[in-house]
Amino acid sequence: MLDQIHLLAAVTVLGVMEQAYFFLQVIYARRAFGISPPKISGPPEFERIFRAQVNSSEYFPIFLAILWQAGLFFHQGVAAALGLFYLCARYCYFMGYKTSASERLAPIYFSAGVLWILVTVSALGVSHFFLSHYMGLNILQLLTA
Amino acid sequence: MLDQIHLLAAVTVLGVMEQAYFFLQVIYARRAFGISPPKISGPPEFERIFRAQVNSSEYFPIFLAILWQAGLFFHQGVAAALGLFYLCARYCYFMGYKTSASERLAPIYFSAGVLWILVTVSALGVSHFFLSHYMGLNILQLLTA
Amino acid sequence: MLDQIHLLAAVTVLGVMEQAYFFLQVIYARRAFGISPPKISGPPEFERIFRAQVNSSEYFPIFLAILWQAGLFFHQGVAAALGLFYLCARYCYFMGYKTSASERLAPIYFSAGVLWILVTVSALGVSHFFLSHYMGLNILQLLTA
Numbered sequence: 001m002l003d004q005i006h007l008l009a010a011v012t013v014l015g016v017m018e019q020a021y022f023f024l025q026v027i028y029a030r031r032a033f034g035i036s037p038p039k040i041s042g043p044p045e046f047e048r049i050f051r052a053q054v055n056s057s058e059y060f061p062i063f064l065a066i067l068w069q070a071g072l073f074f075h076q077g078v079a080a081a082l083g084l085f086y087l088c089a090r091y092c093y094f095m096g097y098k099t100s101a102s103e104r105l106a107p108i109y110f111s112a113g114v115l116w117i118l119v120t121v122s123a124l125g126v127s128h129f130f131l132s133h134y135m136g137l138n139i140l141q142l143l144t145a
Numbered sequence: 146m147l148d149q150i151h152l153l154a155a156v157t158v159l160g161v162m163e164q165a166y167f168f169l170q171v172i173y174a175r176r177a178f179g180i181s182p183p184k185i186s187g188p189p190e191f192e193r194i195f196r197a198q199v200n201s202s203e204y205f206p207i208f209l210a211i212l213w214q215a216g217l218f219f220h221q222g223v224a225a226a227l228g229l230f231y232l233c234a235r236y237c238y239f240m241g242y243k244t245s246a247s248e249r250l251a252p253i254y255f256s257a258g259v260l261w262i263l264v265t266v267s268a269l270g271v272s273h274f275f276l277s278h279y280m281g282l283n284i285l286q287l288l289t290a
Numbered sequence: 291m292l293d294q295i296h297l298l299a300a301v302t303v304l305g306v307m308e309q310a311y312f313f314l315q316v317i318y319a320r321r322a323f324g325i326s327p328p329k330i331s332g333p334p335e336f337e338r339i340f341r342a343q344v345n346s347s348e349y350f351p352i353f354l355a356i357l358w359q360a361g362l363f364f365h366q367g368v369a370a371a372l373g374l375f376y377l378c379a380r381y382c383y384f385m386g387y388k389t390s391a392s393e394r395l396a397p398i399y400f401s402a403g404v405l406w407i408l409v410t411v412s413a414l415g416v417s418h419f420f421l422s423h424y425m426g427l428n429i430l431q432l433l434t435a
Contacts, residue, residue, distance in 0.1 A: 001146070001291070002362065002363065002419060003423060005362070006363075006416065006419050006420065006423065009359045009362065009363055009412075009416050009419075010416050010420070012355050012356075012359055013356070013359055013409065013412045013413055013416055015355070016352050016355055016356050016409060016412075017409065019352050020352075020405075020409070036391060037338075037341055037391055037394075038334065038337040038338050038340070038341035038387075038391065039337075040341070044183065047183040047184075048183050050183070051182055051183035051185070054348075057348045057351075058199075058202045060351055060352065061202075061205055061206035061209065061351035062161050062164050062165075062205065064351065064355055065157050065160070065161055065209055066157075066158070066161045069154045069157055069158055072147065072150070072154065073147065073151075073154055097183075101181060101182055101183065104182070115165075119158065119161060119162065119165070122154075122158045122161075123158055126151065126154050126155050126158055129147060129151050129154075130151065130155070133148060133151065146291070189328065192328040192329075193327075193328050195328070196327055196328035196330070203344075203347045206347075206350055206351035206354065207306050207309050207310075207350065210302050210305070210306055210354055211302075211303070211306050214299045214302055214303055217292065217295070217299065218292065218296075218299055242328075246326060246327055246328065249327075260310075261310075264303065264306060264307065264310070267299075267303045267306075268303055271296065271299050271300050271303055274292060274296050274299075275296065275300070278293060278296065
């Protein structure tokens, strides 16, 4: 059973490490700008780093949920590869946003594109399972027949 | 194995799509009210949409975690049906909050009720598994004997 | 299959209940200080409770993701025990933060330590699986040979 999820697990662990890195960046920024919790407002440099972390945290559970459905119902290798692209895009997003608000745009569009592909392949994989499970239809066989 | 989780997977994919819809609503509201990131404050109309998305994002991992435990340890069909109710309630919550702060109340109470049912059936399912696994007790058999 | 995840499921359900408790605390604080949504700023007493809940929510999906990888690829009992430590530390964090910003520090450091242990054992477990699956290497056997 574990060989059906080990690539997804590896991407998940990498993703958690990336989130930890973003949290550390906010802690460093809080020290550098002298902004103690519970305050969350400050100079734009701080607010950009803070928002980059918040945005990444908000998307993380969505990313994991769709990564695992894509991996279980479509193809584990494809899902894990898309997952790695997403994690790279998130890193570029964070680093870009740290520099300026406009430099977050290209990587956020790229990461959104990867998420849409994951959503699409998940929906295809789950739909395919429903069709074959409840109606005995095998689309792949029909297409190649 | 996939036939034990396909309904949960379908609800998860639908939930991700709903979250994506909420994120898009915030992006449109940012454009409509001219509030560029990293700013998160503005007129009440914007702040309500923003808070509706943040609140939905905060609950999403809790919802998924409890949906899957309920589906695996209690009953997949019941959990998936409750999951659909939750997603509908979240949609009504978002649309209500967009209109006024008070219109978010009825659907948020309903969605909280659904979550408590999911928590309860998860706890029952996991407890039942513990009792039968470690103590050999089968409550359902005892009740019907 | 369920006996490989029942301890993880139990910790997950407990974690969801803890999150529900934190959400209720924010609702009570909103009433006590008269701060209606969508407002999120107010006296420091309110902001500390609010930030304690937001921070706990942000970490929750990360915690669950790494708990399950540690339980599936390293050892379910060890992961579940670490998970219980984490949930206790989060409770102390929330109660400490409610009192003063400095009293959140000891439990947050402890909870971060537990998360790092979970990340480490997950990475070890997944790496071990990769080595034995793709290269036929069994590190544990090599070490004891």
